[in-house]
Amino acid sequence: MTTLMVQGTTSDAGKSTLVTALCRWLKRQGVAVAPFKPQNMALNSAVTTDGGEIGRAQAVQAQAAGLAPHTDMNPVLLKPNTDVGAQVIIHGRAVTSMNAAAYHDYKRVAMQAVLESHQRLVDSYQVVMVEGAGSPAEINLRANDIANMGFAEAVDCPVILIADIDRGGVFAHLVGTLELLSESEQARVQGFVINRFRGDIALLQPGLDWLEKRTGKPVLGVLPYLTDFHLEAEDAIDLRQSAKADDLLRVAVPVLPRISNHTDFDPLRLHPQVQLIFVAPGQPIPPADLIILPGSKSVRADLARLREHGWDTALQRHLRYGGKVLGICGGYQMLGRSITDPHGLEGPAGESEALGLLEIDTVLAPEKQLRNVSGCLRLEDALVRGYEIHAGVSSGEGLANPAVTLDDGRLDGARSADGQVMGTYLHGLFESTAACSAILRWAGLQTVQKVDYHALRERDIERLADQVETLLDTGKLRELCGLSALSRGEAECAN
Known part of the structure; x- marks a missing residue:
């Protein structure tokens, strides 16, 4: 029974996407995997089979894992109703509304809900694939953290760090994030994934070599910028439009x-x-x-x-x-x-x-x-x-x-x-x-x-799993998930 966590250098670095991809990749191999996000702040939510409410991204990840959404997959959901306050949802039910300062103190209570849900998933699935929130290097939010390294330390799990190269400054994001972590947190980071790359990978290779030498940690792979790709947004409105006919x-x-x-x-x-x-x-x-x-x-x-x-x-x-x-x-x-x-x-x-x-x-x-x-x-x-x-x-x-x-x-x-x-x-x-x-x-x-919208979503989840299989270090990923390495024949049968 293993927990693996994906954290990001920034919001929208690709955490939700990578967790979705890894859930489907593991499902293809017959691994019982469940998604998990300790704390989510989003106004996009879904209704679960047990009659609660979770972040919509976790519902999509559940689909990737072949599961029905459950409140244990996102035990703490914050739904902002002002610039400084939010409705607090614990285990799928609204319990109160509070401002940010009050919630900072409430995190100790919320953490108990997080650990209870995580334990239930660990007891039921081979792998629990966890998505962090924002960045683990947000210094002002480090105390009582339940969303990133605070959770990883509590359950003693390894971490993958993902960064978006399309934003620019990807090496600064990765090295800077790592530098702002404590020694024990740095040791948890087992590798990097670079997301949304466009261009000739050969031109990026010197930077990857430098990053591995600088940090002593491997680059697990580089994911491309996918065009004509859709995955439901956790919070930000997606403004992209595909090619359209003239008469609309x-x-x-x-x-x-x-x-x-x-x-x-x-x-x-x-x-x-x-x-x-x-x-x-x-x-x-x-x-x-x-x-x-x-x-x-x-x-x-x-x-x-x-x-x-x-x-x-x-x-x-x-x-x-x-x-x-x-x-x-x-x-x-x-x-x-x-x-x-x-x-x-x-x-x-x-x-x-x-x-x-x-x-x-x-x-x-x-x-x-x-x-x-x-x-x-x-x-x-x-x-x-x-x-x-x-x-x-x-x-x-x-x-x-x-x-x-x-x-x-x-x-x-x-x-x-x-x-x-x-x-x-x-x-x-x-x-x-x-x-x-x-x-x-x-x-x-x-x-x-x-x-057929559902077919479109399923198509793109499959595309993500294909990217994991062909572009990431799947041997290292299986190791981090506590799984034995697949032989070539087993891998072909799984796909």
Whole structure:
């Protein structure tokens, strides 16, 4: 039973990607592997089989390992609701909200949850593949650390350090990070991986030789910059667009300060017939066929920001010209008549007048709704699967014209009488091919090309595992995972 940890020199260095790749690479060899991230700070989350909430990156890593997502894979999740505070989720359940200073002291409590979850995974799987958070060299966060070296020291596991060469200064990142670690932490680093390399590897080799001589640690491999590659982002919005046709449906998504689960829009970003436009704060909403209000971790505050930017006026103008509007989760709540937060769950207690486009009223309740669901979208009776993560309870006459009929007998969402406005609590609805196609036709696309989003994600997970197999030192990796080296014939059979 072995634990191996991937830490990064910076945020977005490639930790999530490498852990995903290693999970699939090990699964190919018949190794029982589970992903693990002690502490995650992200507003993109997923609902687990045990009815909890974890970071979305760990759900993708679970898919790579051939597992259903479980709360033990990410025992501590922080969901920022202000610039200095966050909702704290332990073992999948929201326990409190606190500011950064208070959480720094709370880490001792959180660490117990981390160690409990890790032990359960160790007891059940051959290998636990761990993803760190940010950088282990963030000096101000070293005390009571549970996300990087503090965890590695507690469970006595080896560490791989990954750096992104596309940012520039990759050798300074690696050497500088190592220098800022204690002697025992430095000894845990068993090798380096360089990510997102473009060009002739021969030109990089002198630097690799210098790095190994300077640090006494091996470079386990260099991973290339992959084009036409998609893996759901842990937090940052992915703005890349693949090559598109000329005649496109234009979909605009206003980026709210506390936008959550923006991975909802990845299937649209990858769709060859959709031009997805993320509208930055302060920018006008451009002409579009469909405007989607996204989920939000602070709905009333984000509604106020929406009005400050003049986006409410833009929505009215869009509807006058025949455009369609869709609201998802918090965005759905904004489309109603009022949003009330009597307990101050997302900020000061109070009530906000909403946009008045749907005849519903929403009250935020302490108990968060967490469900994986399936059903039929009322548009074309299209099959849909998704998940609910929301504290709001909506009521009103608008619910008599729902958006979705769920398999458990419940009705979800609402539609306006004129058919131009629709809202739903379901995240992930665009991942369902039939539902995505129905919504695009509703928005004005006459002939819709079917895109299998799940197949695209599976394809790219396989591509990552191929990169591990061909470009990394797999013998050393198996050693770090506590596995015997594969013979050439065994390796070929595993693949």
